Structures are given as C-alpha cells and as structure tokens.
Amino acid sequence: MNELDILKNIAENLSERKSSAALNNYEVLCNNIKYVNDLFVWSINKLNIIQDRCINELKNDISVNNDFKDNTRPFYYFRTIIPRILLNDISIIEKFITFTQPDDRKGINIEDVGKLKRTFLDFNNLVTSARQFIDSLVTDSYKLTLLDPKSTNFQVLTSLNSFNKYATKSIRSALFNSAIHNSLTEFENLNYNERIRGQESAITKCEKKTYGEKVDFLFDNLGLTADVGFKEEIKNLFSFSSEFTHIGYVSTFFSTSAGAEVIFGDDISPYLPSTENFSELKYEILETATKFFANIYLPSIICSLNKVFENYVFIKYQSLINDIISKIIKDLKTRNNQYYFFIVEGLIASNKIIDLKCMCGTTNHWKPPHELSDIYCKNCGSHFNLIEMKGDPGYIITSNGPVKVIGSSVPDFDELPFNDKLQILKKCEELVNNKILK
Numbered sequence: 421m422n423e424l425d426i427l428k429n430i431a432e433n434l435s436e437r438k439s440s441a442a443l444n445n446y447e448v449l450c451n452n453i454k455y456v457n458d459l460f461v462w463s464i465n466k467l468n469i470i471q472d473r474c475i476n477e478l479k480n481d482i483s484v485n486n487d488f489k490d491n492t493r494p495f496y497y498f499r500t501i502i503p504r505i506l507l508n509d510i511s512i513i514e515k516f517i518t519f520t521q522p523d524d525r526k527g528i529n530i531e532d533v534g535k536l537k538r539t540f541l542d543f544n545n546l547v548t549s550a551r552q553f554i555d556s557l558v559t560d561s562y563k564l565t566l567l568d569p570k571s572t573n574f575q576v577l578t579s580l581n582s583f584n585k586y587a588t589k590s591i592r593s594a595l596f597n598s599a600i601h602n603s604l605t606e607f608e609n610l611n612y613n614e615r616i617r618g619q620e621s622a623i624t625k626c627e628k629k630t631y632g633e634k635v636d637f638l639f640d641n642l643g644l645t646a647d648v649g650f651k652e653e654i655k656n657l658f659s660f661s662s663e664f665t666h667i668g669y670v671s672t673f674f675s676t677s678a679g680a681e682v683i684f685g686d687d688i689s690p691y692l693p694s695t696e697n698f699s700e701l702k703y704e705i706l707e708t709a710t711k712f713f714a715n716i717y718l719p720s721i722i723c724s725l726n727k728v729f730e731n732y733v734f735i736k737y738q739s740l741i742n743d744i745i746s747k748i749i750k751d752l753k754t755r756n757n758q759y760y761f762f763i764v765e766g767l768i769a770s771n772k773i774i775d776l777k778c779m780c781g782t783t784n785h786w787k788p789p790h791e792l793s794d795i796y797c798k799n800c801g802s803h804f805n806l807i808e809m810k811g812d813p814g815y816i817i818t819s820n821g822p823v824k825v826i827g828s829s830v831p832d833f834d835e836l837p838f839n840d841k842l843q844i845l846k847k848c849e850e851l852v853n854n855k856i857l858k
C-alpha cells in the first residue's frame with residue numbers, strides 16, 4: 421500500500437459506521453457495573469471516615485513518631501499534607517464513580533430507546549475521568565509511599581508552575597499566599613537539572629519522572645512485582661485514556677455522525693449496540709480502577725501512616741484499611757466466575773426446568789432445550805460447568821463441604837434436620853482426617 425491507500429482506508433473508516441454487534445450480555449454488564457460501583461461507593465464512605473479521624477489524630481503530638489513531632493523535624497509538615505492528599509483523591513474518586521454508574525433502563529421502550537444511545541460526550545467523560553483517576557492516584561500513591569520532602573516539593577511546585585502560567589490574577593491571589601509565591605519564584609529560577617537532582621542544598625528532587633516509573637516503583641515497593649499482568653493493565657489504562665484525552669485520533673471514530681442503530685432487546689427493555697459497547701468499556705475500566713484502589717492505593721496509605729504514627733495508633737488504621745481491601749478483593753471475585761455443579765445424568769435435554777443457584781444468591785432457571793450457550797448467571801455473569809453423575813447420588817462431599825447433586829431425590833442440604841446435617845458433616849470431617857480431600 422502507498423500513503424494514499426492508507427489515507428483512503430482511514431477516511432472510509434471514519435465515514436462508514438460498521439454494523440455494530442453486541443458481543444456481551446447487556447443485562448449482566450449492568451448488574452456487574454452496579455455491583456462494583458456500589459462497592460466503590462461503600463469504600464469511599466469508609467475512606468472518608470478514616471480521613472476525618474486522621475485529621476484530628478495528626479494534630480496530636482503524642483500519636484506521631486519522633487520525626488513528625490515538631491516543626492524542627494524533617495517530616496512535621498506531612499501532618500497537614502497527608503489528609504489534604506486524601507481529601508483531594510476522594511473528590512477525584514467521587515467524580516469517577518459518577519461517570520461509572522449503571523444505565524438507568526426504567527421505563528425505556530422502543531420509542532425512547534434513543535435515550536440509551538451513547539455518543540462522543542459519554543465516551544469522552546468516562547475515559548477522561550478514568551485518566552484523571554489513574555494519573556492522580558498513581559502520583560499520590562507514590563507521594564504517600566515515599567513521604568520525601570524534596571520530591572513532594574517538586575511535584576507540587578511543578579504543578580503550581582504550570583497553573584501559574586495561565587491562571588487569572590484573581591484566582592492566583594485567592595489560592596497563593598506570599599510564602600508559596602516566593603517558593604514558586606525560587607523554583608522558577610532553577611534550571612531543570614537543579615530541580616531534579618536533589619543535591620544537598622536543593623529545595624526539590626525528582627527520581628521517578630514518568631507515570632511508568634512510578635507504577636514500577638509502587639509494584640516493587642508493595643511486593644507485587646510478580647503480578648506482571650496487572651501492572652500492564654494499569655499502564656495500558658493510562659495509555660488508552662491518554663490517547664483519547666490528548667491526541668484524539670481514536671475519539672474521531674466516536675464523533676462520526678452515526679446512522680440509525682439496530683435495536684436489541686432483552687427481558688428488561690430495548691437497547692442499542694452503542695449502549696452495550698459503552699457498558700462493556702465502562703465495566704472494564706471500573707474493574708481495573710477498583711483493583712488498583714484496593715491493591716495499590718489503599719496499601720500506599722497504610723505505608724505512609726506506618727511512617728507517621730506511633731505503632732499503637734497505626735495498627736488501628738491498618739486494620740480499618742485492611743478490612744476495606746479484603747472486602748473489595750473478596751467481592752470482586754464473585755463477578756464473572758466459573759462454578760461447577762453436579763447433576764443427575766439424563767436431566768439435561770429432558771423437559772424439566774433446571775434451577776442453578778449461583779454463589780451470588782441468584783437462582784437461574786435453565787429452561788429446555790438446555791442450550792449450553794445459555795448456562796450462565798444472569799446476575800453476575802458467572803459461567804456454570806456441569807458434571808453428570810449416574811443414579812440418585814444425593815450429596816457429594818467436596819472440599820467446600822457437602823453439595824446436593826442437582827436432580828437427586830434428597831432435600832437441599834440447608835433444609836435438612838439438624839441431626840442429619842451433623843451426620844454428613846461428620847463424614848466430611850472423617851474424609852478430611854483421612855486426607856482424602858487434602
């Protein structure tokens with residue numbers, strides 16, 4: 421191909437709307453988006469409470485370590501800076517949560533299905549808020565982990581320097597006092613090398629300049645080096661969202677004047693391919709962001725509080741934050757899982773409705789002709805695998821305890837009389853003791 425062939429291909433791709441296809445299950449996506457978004461709202465409420473407690477506790481000289489005790493010590497001022505970083509991050513996260521809510525499908529019918537159409541504005545809001553989220557939180561996790569005066573000065577003064585170049589006089593005078601103005605002037609008078617080297621007499625230093633370097637540092641510091649896939653995911657979200665926010669070639673694909681979309685439908689309401697595609701991206705971003713929050717951001721807060729507080733104070737915060745982390749990790753795992761069910765041979769392809777109770781609590785009614793493409797949880801997207809068993813086996817003892825074989829004549833385990841349950845559990849115990857299940 422020559423350069424004109426390529427240009428022609430680009431032009432045609434921009435002007436033609438491809439017949440979009442919904443590649444995922446929209447209902448499941450909406451449920452999962454709601455579930456993870458609610459989880460994030462819960463976590464932020466908890467973090468807000470922690471931030472509030474921190475402000476007061478940091479004022480107390482008795483609670484903090486020696487290096488933070490008074491203004492002759494090198495880290496004293498972090499007692500004011502740390503809660504402000506947290507407060508700002510909470511605002512950024514709240515904005516991100518607003519742009520990652522599930523679609524409201526109430527009362528949508530064929531006539532107003534257009535309300536669910538997703539356009540440039542929706543994609544742009546979602547992706548730019550994701551960009552702000554991941555960029556700010558990586559930088560702040562780095563700052564919190566490091567708690568280094570010169571590095572913090574560099575980050576803040578670089579930011580103020582950019583801001584100062586274009587800010588109006590009134591905003592500048594409202595935000596900057598004369599002391600910070602003097603600091604900024606001193607910083608502006610330094611050349612780049614003087615700003616980053618951090619020599620003895622320097623006011624600033626910068627060791628990790630790029631986003632990628634900060635991510636590498638955080639993964640190393642938190643002992644997550646082996647999780648190469650997750651690290652790539654964090655870097656890829658940044659590249660993806662940067663492209664969309666800054667250069668914008670991809671965004672031109674979304675701003676093309678779209679023709680009428682085909683209308684899809686499920687048990688709830690009609691919807692459009694763009695709605696479904698948008699939700700798919702939203703879920704992916706939401707999941708990555710939540711994982712980042714639990715595995716990197718919150719541990720970075722723990723890291724900084726460990727430096728600041730006396731141990732007896734620190735362990736209280738550590739336990740509060742670890743509770744948030746555990747819940748997020750545990751709850752995220754319940755989405756899009758794989759589960760195994762035991763089932764009596766001959767039930768599949770019979771004319772009976774097979775009830776499959778998912779771990780998320782939803783009972784899915786699998787109707788004849790029992791299509792295998794239909795065997796997943798409508799609530800959480802988990803896939804079910806079936807293992808057929810001959811006869812009427814009753815319960816199967818698994819490493820998770822006794823499980824009823826679907827289609828057996830016995831009652832559900834939970835409905836058994838107490839003594840019968842006990843008998844089966846004793847059998848489990850014997851098997852474990854005999855190491856059969858180990």
Ligand SMILES: [Zn+2]
Pocket residue numbers: 778779780781782797798799800801802
């Ligand atoms: Zn489920």
